[in-house]
Amino acid sequence: MDNDNWHLSKSVPITLIFGLLVQGAAIVWTVSMMMSDIEDNREDIIALEKRMGRLETSVQSQAIALARIDENIKAIRSSVEKMADRNE
Secondary structure (H helix, E strand, O other): OOOOOOOOOOOOOHHHHHHHHHHHHHHHHHHHHHHHHHHHHHHHHHHHHHHHHHHHHHHHHHHHHHHHHHHHHHHHHHHHHHHHHHHO
8 A cells, every 4th residue: 555644744844834933923923903993893783883973963952943943933933924914
């Protein structure tokens, strides 16, 4: 039978092993930085969601106030028109 098992020759240069270790460390460092950035983004998104909620509440309050002002203007216009009709 053939002995075709994989094996590492003793003639593998130390620079190859060192290069592989450096690549492995670079991959770990890159993944670590990505995870840190993802966590920062998650925190920023949560803060933006809270801010958006406050803005939506403010806009709704302003819309209600604007509707009330519009109704008041209509009532004032109606009163002024009635007064103008009486004076004619």
